[in-house]
Amino acid sequence: MNYDTELRRHNELLRRAAAVRPGDHVLDVGCGAGLTTREAARAARDGSTLGVDTSEPAIERARSQAAGLGNVAFEVGDAQVHPFPAARFDLAISRFGTMFFGDPVAAFTNIGRALRPGGRLVMMVWQAAGLNQWNVALTEALGPTDGRGAFSLGDPAKVEEILTAAGFGGVGLEEVREQLCFGPDLPSALDWVSGFTSTIEALRKPGAKERLREMLEAHLTDDGVWFDSRAWIVTAHRD
Ligand SMILES: C[S@@+](CC[C@H](N)C(=O)[O-])C[C@H]1O[C@@H](n2cnc3c(N)ncnc32)[C@H](O)[C@@H]1O
Helix, strand or coil: HHHHHHHHHHHHHHHHCCCCCCCEEEEEEEECCCHHHHHHHHCCCCEEEEEEEEHHHHHHHHHHHHCCCCCEEECCCCCCCCCCCCEEEEEEEECCCCCCCHHHHHHHHHHHHHEEEEEEEEEEEEEHHHHCHHHHHHHHHCCCCCCCCCCCCCCCCCCHHHHHHEEEEEEEEEEEEEEEEEEEEEHHHHHCCCCCHHHHHHHHCCCCHHHHHHHHHHHHEEEEEEEEEEEEEEEECCC
């Protein structure tokens, strides 16, 4: 299992919304292992993509998977303060990589500076914790699991306020109700979820692994272990 397999339905929708055009210069914020960066690069053809992530191991994976693609680059960096070239990009994208900023207004201001005037932001973020069945089920099985802020951009009014303060206009949110897959079968789902940063600690408690197994089993179908989720595709442009 990997994150790309988990989010394959979400990815399709984000790619459509991003609508990268030939010649675009694209910034992928919190790019992780870089599937969205590679896809953007293919669509950008003679344009380019830059993926940025704070995680060195993720950027190493991203670089090795993008070998052979001539118009992709990756940098280890914190998007809140990274010295991006000013007004370089036509489009900033992110698949669940923009919810973890300590100072979101500063972070989106920095990302906005990297966009040319009129440049677009298209990002996918989770809706509120309690609306995401996968999170509710994990919390019921293991106790509170989100210490990092995965749901920090769930409130539309707050998103609009942050982006407006950061110099973006035309903020829009499109609801995404899709299922995500934790694995093709029970052992792989158990293995995958047990590796989440958010579950590792909780799984040390007695009985936790058994509770997790039972919860995942309740969501097992012929086609894998699936959960409902709710996300936003947020779009905006640099004023
Ligand atoms: C949920 S993962 C998504 C990764 C990738 N977008 C994907 O869909 O495969 C969130 C990513 O955001 C990165 N991240 C968190 N805070 C960041 C920051 N301030 N600047 C850049 N990347 C950040 C994490 O290291 C992680 O790789």
